[in-house]
Structures are given as structure tokens and as C-alpha cells.
Amino acid sequence: MTVDNMKKKALDTSSEGSDNGKVELKRTITLFNGVAIIVGSIVGSGIFVSPKGVLAEAGSFGAALVIWIMCGFLSLIGALCYAELGTTITRSGGDYAYILDAFGPCLAFLQLWVNLIIIRPTAQAVVSLTFAYYVLQPGFETCDPPKIAVRFLAAICISILTFINVFSVRAATRIQDVFTVAKILALIIITLTGFVMIGQGETEYFTFENTNPDVGKMSLALYSGLFAYAGWNFLNFVTEEMIDPYKNLPRAIYISIPIVSFVYVMANVAYMTIISPREMLESNAVAVTFGDKVFGVMAWIVPVFVSLSTFGGVNGLLFTSGRLFFVGAREGHLPDFLSMIQVNRRTPMPAMLFTV
Template sequence: MSAEDSMPKEPSSRKMDVDQGIPMLEKKDPEASNDPKQIEDSGEGIVLQQKLSLVNGITVIVGSIIGSGIFVSPRGVLAGSGSVGMSLIVWLLSGIYSMIGAYCYAELGTSIVRSGADYAYIFEAFGPFLAFLRLWVECMIVRPCSQAIVALTFAAYVIEPLFPDCEQPDVAVRLLAVVCIMVLTFVNCASVEWATRVQDVFTYAKLLALALIIVTGIVQLGRGEVEYFKEPFANTETDIGQISLAFYSGLFAYNGWNYLNFVIEELKDPYKNLPKAIWISIILVTVVYVFTNIAYFSTVSPEEVLGGAAVAVMFSKRLYGVMWWCMPVFVSLSTFGGVNGILFTTSRLFYVGGREGHMPKILSMVQIQRLTPMPAVLFMGLLSLCYLASSDIYALINYVGFATWLSIGMAIVVLLYLRWKRPEMHRPIKVALIWPIIYTIVTIYLVILPLYASPTETGIGLLIICTGIPVYIIFVAWTSKPKIFDRYMDNMTTFLQKVFMVVAENKKKD
């Protein structure tokens, strides 16, 4: 008999959670699917539910990858590669590189079925310290900054039709970005179904926008608009450093291919659906990206792309006449879905960090009626809003951009390490070792190159990473803190639990 069964029943509809010591409401409607009592009786307890289908998994990946990258990265790729032909090769190779990484993550995700992706994998293999540094940089800087940037891109494109020939008011752009983040924070707090539905709808919208560009480009090529393809490799860059910068821009546009691993505990039948979702998504995105860039160059010259033009907007102004405004609208839909994808997956990273004791405990708790990680979602949303006030968030992302590849590369090293240390480990998917080896070698190149090409920015990035060391020592490693500090944290956690009606994950034991 469980501890709960031995407790005297109270006449009211309230009971006490014995682990948390706070009230937990029971719904009177026993048919409600999100009733915590019903979930406990079914053998699941208070946990995040497996509600993501294969289609949801595909839209999480595709929706997270296709954000602002395909609309802003063509300039960086072309500048680094030097020619139209080489830029298309960079787009293709960036997709193949991402596909290899995703393939390796399929083995990691099905052998270590824990949300948090590379944070969870690094924790499993190399312990809490390196995992915490990964969590620190990703959660406190990279993800909220990225979300703020994508939200600003959304806002800029939404009001583009209102200011076609003049500069957009900065205050209006930032306020609209605030609204975007707040709306999606509410959606993600309210329901996993709502969040996935938003992701589904806006993923379809962004694919429709890119399909429109691709079809229009095919029509242009059919009409003989091939001027910029006659000498595709003229002026190709030979400096390996510049080529590397082209790959950085290309890979930025593919960023997000590993996001489904962050929410794998909520994926139905992960052993089957994770690899399927990864393969379908990466192949789809690679094909779409390459053909979208071909379409761009059927109409927009390389000089105009390098001049900083908004490629998609210029493309639409030249070909769609009075309907040119549809492209900024489609781009805004794309970035809106991108913000949702970042928020949905990153909140789960906060959630797992709180569960492992690397983040405040409140972040690892689930709303008992909505069964969403509400505190983690709110924290991510508020942190992103803070970065909207900064004018240097783009520089900040550049400072720590290499840290992303460092951590992803380290996760692939985990695969090699576990093959050596735990050969008997259950692996539903087992990749050929050549693929993680190739991925690791390329990642080492991507990490080391900035030390040579941009030593100042890389040094600042390393300092930002190192700020996590004292935080880890004080808040994680130091276990004998003064009792007054522990009491304060406990009281604050209890207060926030009562405010948000959240409890710690509570899986029912057999």
C-alpha cells in the first residue's frame, strides 16, 4: 500500500502531496484526461506525457530548423564561398553534415532515452561538471538570445509591408517581438497539444512559402533566366578560412536538427519514431534549402545578395507585383514557428537541468492540471524578454557560436566513448563508426578555426563559458551551504509551487 493510500481522506477535494508538502487539487470530473489522480491510477503519475506523434516530431525538427536562417544566411554563404556554384555546394554539404550528426544522435537518443539531448549524453558519459557548462551556455545565453533574434526577425517582417520605403521604428519592432514571445509562452504553458498544433500549422506555412519560391524559381529557369548560372564557379573563394565562414552561415540555417532529442521523453514510440523523424526532416530541409537558393539566383544577382538585400523580399517584389507583401507575411509565419520550436524544446532543457539539480528545483516541476513544465517555460520566456532589451545580442551569439559545435561534437564523442566503455549497452540503432569519426573530425575543424580566424571573439566566448565554473562550484558542488540559504530556497520553491500549482515529477511505482 502506498503512502497516499494510508493517509486519511479529507472531506474536501484537496489532498496533500506527501513528497512536496503542498496542496494538490483533484478535479471532480473523473473523465478529464489531464486529471492528476486519474493519471496516477493509470500507472503514470505526474509526468510529462508522451503526446508527440511521428508527424509532430517531424514538425518539431523542420519547424525548428526553418526559421530565419534560410532568409538571412544566403548572404553569408555567398560571401564566404565567392561563387554561386560553390555556395550551392556549401548548402548541400551543410545538409549532409547535419544528416550525419542527426544519424549519430539517433543512436544516442534511442540508447539514452532522456530529454536534454547532448546535455543528457555528456552527463551520462563525462559527469555533471562538463554537462553543467553545456547547460549553462545553452540555457542562459545561446537559446534565449536565439529566440530573441528570431522574434525580432518575425516582428521586422510583420511590419515590413507597412514601411516598404522607410526605416522601421525600433520600438515597434521590439514591442511586437515581446508580444510574440509572450503569446507563445502562454500557449506552451497552457497545453502541449496547443504548442504542437502551433508548430504543425506554422511549419506547413513556412514550407508553403518556400514551395512558392521554388516553383517560381523553376518557372524563371524555364523562361531562360539562367544568367547567374552560366559561370557558376567564377570567383570561387580559395581561402580555407573564408570557406569555413560560409559553412558557419550554412550550418546556422540548419541549426535545430537535434531539437527532437531534447523532448524525446514526450515522443510516442521513440525507438521507431525518432530515427524516422530525423531522416525525413533532414532530407526534406536539405532539398528545400538547395532548391530555394537556386530559385533566388534565378532572379536576384550575387551582387545584390552580397549587398545585404533581404533576398526573399527582393525576390517577391520583382516577381509578384502588388502581391509582393505575401512573402514578408510568409517569412513572419516561418519565424513565429521558429520561436515556438525554440521555446518548446529549450523549456525541456531547463526542466531536465532542474531535475538533475543543475537548475533551480522549481524548473523541474509539472503543472498538475495542464501537465506542462510551466515554470521552465515561463523562465525561458522571461529570459528571452530580457535579451530583447540588449542591442548586442547578435555579437553575443557570435561569441558563443563555436561553443554550440563544441558541445554537439562532444556529444558525438560520447557515442564513441560509450562504444568503448559500454559495448554491452542496449542500442536499438547502431551506426557505423565511420560516421561519428567523420563528424568529430569536421567538428574539431569548426571549433579550432575560430581560434585562428577570430581570436578576440573566441576568447570572449571562452570567458562566457567559464562564468559557469563559479556558478557550478557555489550552487551545485558546494553541498554544505548555510542552513539559512537552504531554508530560503526551500521556502521560495514552496511559494512558487503554490502560485503555479506545480509538483515534482512523480512516476507511479509498480
């Protein structure tokens, strides 16, 4: 038996714990689940609001489209590197696990705690607040929803999803699957509407006129676009729970990034058919502005789709954050109790509760 086959056999061994007496996380994440985790984590609120930031720095719709394509290409390069890392270093934990192996415990410790204190909590809070805002918006047509209501609904969103993640890995991945399909459907509807507009001759805004030649501005436009692509590395946080990760991890990455890149570029094309540069720069939610101009009395459907998208984004963040803290505790960089697993549910319950 070759070394690679021995490694693969060890990795694919059942996680029931009957052989070594340990309670371990079970391998329940399929290829489809993996695609849903990546796509669902990337497609949050970014594509519905980031086009404004890209256009503001790029200066023209033509240059903005080029930026979106470049962002997809850069994300694909990063994702391919993570596909290689995920099949070489087969532990969960993503960036943290790779830094630990490559640079040692000091830098890994710092990276873990930056995620713990700043990156993960703020990201989950922002996405859940976005979810709550768009859920409440249809009921407040002439003003913004009350801040206390938005915060309360965001807290409920996080609490419900944490309970589901603690209760069952399969239930959490099912939620991710369903809401990923919903958000891709929303972008497909926007894209098809854009094609109809192009067929009607709505192409006057497709121009490179007023493109900003400043490299610094283009860099900021690229940054705004890359924000919308954030999340392509999230599947690497749950490598130990994937079925046959040697095959399914790379496949999930190869499938997900092209899908996201295509729907992002096409959604921007759709926006540009009907929204002028001035209107886009004045809008706080480009997709909502698009819905108001195109769907008429059905404009409420866009806030609903944004809500579904951000709800799935919160679930993806919670799912992967719990695994990150679980692995950090297992390596001794967080209190030991966070590395414990609920015996019956086979979920990292302490780490999940700590996350919420």
C-alpha cells in the same frame, strides 16, 4: 522477455503517474509532430537571409550551391548520430542529457548554464525580433519600422507562445505543425517560381566564375550555411514526450533532414535565377529581394511568409528550452521548483515561465 523489450515496455508505460504516484509529462508527440518540430526549428529566418553570407565567402553561385549541399550532408550525419543517442539515452534534454551520461555532471552543468544564460535567450530574442520586423515591414515601405514597435511586438510574440505552451502541449505542437506547413509552402512557392524562371532561360548566374579558392573563406561560407540548418537536434530535447520514441524519433529525423536539405538547395537555385551576385550581396533579406523582383504587387507575400516562419521558430525554441531547463532542474543543476509539472495540464509550467 529480452532486455530491449523490457526497456521499451518501461519507456512506453503511460505517464499518467497512477502506478508510481508521480506526476509526469504525457506522451503526446506523434511522428508528424516530431517532423514538424525538427523542420519548424530549422527553417526559421536562416534560409531567407543566409544565402548572402554563403555567397560573400564562396565567391560564386556555383560554389555556394556546393556549400549548401555540403551543409545538408553534415547536418544529416549529425542528426543520424542523435537518432542513435535518442534511442540509447531515452531521457529528454538532448545535448545536456548525453553529456551528463558520457562526461559527468561538471561538463553537463556548464553546458546547461551556457544555454540558460546565453544561447537560448539570445536565440529566442533574435528570432522573435526578426518576426516582429517582417510583420511591421509592409507598413513602412520607405523606412525601417520603429525599434520600440519591433521590440514590443517581439515581446508579445514570446508571451503569447509561452502562454500556449503552458496551457497545452497539444496546442503547442498544433501551432508547430501549422506554421511548419506554411513555411514549407513558402519555400515550395519560391522553388516553383525558380523553375519557371529556368524554363524561361534565366540561367546566366549559374557559374563557378570568381569562386574563392581560400580554404578559410570556404570555411566561413560553410559556417553561414550551417547556421541556417541549426535545430536538427531539437527533437531530442523532448524524447520523454514522444509516442514510441524507439521508432518515431529516428523516423522523424530521417524524414526531416532530407526535406529541409532539398527545399534549401532548391530555394537557393530559385534565388540565383533572378538575383545577380551583386544584388544578393547588397540585400539584407534575399527572399524579400526575390519577391520584389518576381511577384510585383504581390511582393508583400514574402514578408508574410518570413513572419510565419520565424513565429514557428520561436515556438520551437520555447518548447524545447522549457524541457531543457526542466530536465536540468530534475538532475539538481537548477532550483528544484523548475522540475515541477502542472498537474492538470501536464506541462513544465515553472520551467516555461522561467524561460520567458
